[in-house]
Amino acid sequence: MILQKLRGFSATVALGVVLTAGVPAIVGSIAQAATTTLHASAAVNVRTGPGTSNARIGVLYPGDEVAATGSSINGWTPVNYQGRKAWVSTRYLAGGGYTPSTTTTSATGSAWTTANLNLRAGAGTTARVLATLPAGTEVNRTGKVSGDWAAVTSDKGSGWVHGNYLSASQVSAAPASTSSSVPTGNSAPSTVGTRYATTTLNLWTASSGSRYVGTVSKGTALKYTGTARGGRTQVVVKGAARWVTSAYLSASKPGSAASSASASGEGQATTTGSCLASYYDEDQLTANGERFNTNAFTAAHKTLKFNTRVRVTNPANGKSTVVRINDRGPYVWGRCLDLSTAAFSAIASTGSGVIPVRYTVLG
Incomplete structure (x- = not known):
């Protein structure tokens, strides 16, 4: 009986050694504490279970903070994500002293915020908010990025903002609409000149929104009213006021030297x-x-x-x-x-x- 108990004890110890040896070295450091504050070292999926076959419920970006709730298992760490238990690949997690790495890119110079945007002390939503930049604020991109985050300077100081809300072209608030200034529907406003479609264009019913009522082909001459808003220009087609994407209008017919470049300056000439x-x-x-x-x-x-x-x-x-x-x-x-x-x-x-x-x- 004593020999059988000892043999069972040895087997348990051996199994523990095998399991420990099979876990990557990084797991050991994370497994030291039951609850540990960690940071994502790269953009990584958050899943419902420990494996890629489990559903994805979110994403951590470089520098995002997350609380580990237990030891890593087979390369996956249990975490508390937005109040629920979830799992993240251990290889993309680092300790509390993590500093997001940055790389220099060509995205430098002026940019404008497209929404009210938080200026943060670091590249992540857990970083301290330094200020709020109203929509249309001009910032200067330093060329440093970390995931979707960009380092900028502004009149409210230097910090990090989410790059999804930056535009390379100037953004301004749309003027208040009035029934007399921007006719729509079947009324035909006066026009000030002609522009040509450089590609097939949707005829939108308004300066914003996704409703359109047809198309015009490349090369179509369009009478325009001189009103532009939200990236669209108002034109008159068959006696009705419509809107088309401004970037695809040219003062000369497609194919001539004068119309070879994009009107927007944002590279949209390449279709x-x-x-x-x-x-x-x-x-x-x-x-x-x-x-x-x-x-x-x-x-x-x-x-x-x-x-x-x-x-x-x-x-x-x-x-x-x-x-x-x-x-x-x-x-x-x-x-x-x-x-x-x-x-x-x-x-x-x-x-x-x-x-x-x-x-x-x-x-």
Whole structure:
């Protein structure tokens, strides 16, 4: 009996040694305390269980703080995420003394906030708020980024802001609308000149929103009223006031030297290309002020005008979808589009995370 008990005790010790040896070295440091404050060292998914097969319920960005609630298990750490138990890959977590690394990029110079934006002491939502920058505030980007966060200087001091809410072009509050200044519907306001469509354009019913009533083809001559708002220009088509994307209007017909550049100065003259696309599903306000809807076919792009439609194709399977730009990002090298979950799922499995795509700007 004594020999059997000793043999059982030895087996238990041996099993404990095997389990400990199978855990990466970093787990040991995290496992020292039952509750530990950690920080994300890279953008990492937060999941319902310890493994990639479990549902994703959020994302931690570099520098974001999270509380570990226990020891790591097989490379996954249990954490308290927004009041619920969740799991994060241990390799992307660091101790409380973590300082977000930064890299120098070409994104320097002036930018404007597209919403009321917190200026923080560090690159993360847990960093102290230094000031609030109203929409339209001009800031200077230093070239340092950490994940989706950008280091800036402003008239309220230096700090970090979320890059999704910065625009390379000046942002100003829309003037109050009046029934006499901006006619809509079937009334025909006076026009001041002619502009030409440089691509197929949607005819929007208002200066904002997603409702349109048709298209005009590339090269169409459009009489315009001289009123521009929210990235759209008011035109008169068949006796009715409509709106078109300003970036795709030119003073000369397409094909001439004068119309070869984009009117917006934001690179929209290039209507096709290839890049990497990712997806996101965080509950947040998008850069144009909408509440993000993971089931809507929308996307984030760094410079395309809001409400621009883009056809995105997965060359691996030939599937394509059309999305509407309503957000800014992604701020990761090599990626040009961040799709909603619904849009990404239409062309690929979300398990892919990031895929190569072809895109065509439709206007």
